[in-house]
Amino acid sequence: MLAEVSPxxxxxxxxxxxxxxxxxxxxxxxxxxxxxxxxxVASALEALMNIASLANPQFKPSTPLGLRRARTCYDHMAGxxxxxxxxxxxxxxxxxxxDAGGGDYKLSDVGRDALLKLGVVLExxxxxxxxxxxxxxxxxxxxxxLGGALGANLLNFFRAQAWVEADLxxxxxxxxxxxxxxxxxxxxxx
Numbered sequence: 001m002l003a004e005v006s007p008x009x010x011x012x013x014x015x016x017x018x019x020x021x022x023x024x025x026x027x028x029x030x031x032x033x034x035x036x037x038x039x040x041v042a043s044a045l046e047a048l049m050n051i052a053s054l055a056n057p058q059f060k061p062s063t064p065l066g067l068r069r070a071r072t073c074y075d076h077m078a079g080x081x082x083x084x085x086x087x088x089x090x091x092x093x094x095x096x097x098x099d100a101g102g103g104d105y106k107l108s109d110v111g112r113d114a115l116l117k118l119g120v121v122l123e124x125x126x127x128x129x130x131x132x133x134x135x136x137x138x139x140x141x142x143x144x145x146l147g148g149a150l151g152a153n154l155l156n157f158f159r160a161q162a163w164v165e166a167d168l169x170x171x172x173x174x175x176x177x178x179x180x181x182x183x184x185x186x187x188x189x190x
Contacts, residue, residue, distance in 0.1 A: 023035065067171065068141075070082065072166070072171045073145065076154065077146075077155045082138065084187060091190060094111025094115070107122065115154075132148050161182070
């Protein structure tokens with residue numbers, strides 16, 4: 001463990017930080033992910049680091065490059081490109097965080113129109129209990145990418161349009177030359 005404390009000690013500390021509303025927790029399957037609860041908390045920590053004269057540690061993933069750029073995460077896309085798309089969709093207000101929190105998104109009218117114009121299937125299978133659009137923590141980037149039925153539909157679209165190709169015997173996705181052009185065009189338009 002990086003902090004060199006036992007799991008029970010870490011759990012106790014995380015619980016206290018949540019009780020004081022300094023952290024929030026996102027449960028994803030059997031895993032629990034913690035993040036700072038607000039920009040104010042982040043600013044306070046940065047101020048404390050400045051006072052302590054500590055360098056701001058930069059996260060450096062150790063993920064192999066083939067998996068880091070683009071890969072599958074269950075049935076949707078993960079990696080640098082998926083995180084960039086997620087962030088761009090939020091900035092462009094194609095995705096709107098749900099009212100109840102919990103990492104769910106609503107697709108805005110602008111987002112719906114733009115994705116339909118691209119040719120992305122937006123419907124969800126009938127009688128599905130699956131979440132439509134939700135945040136999924138990217139283990140290599142330590143930031144969110146888009147999961148749920150919409151994330152799966154996007155990956156299906158990228159494959160059908162030959163923007164990405166699956167590597168054999170791996171979760172890695174290769175972004176084709178066409179895909180590089182199309183992703184750049186899509187991201188620059190947002």
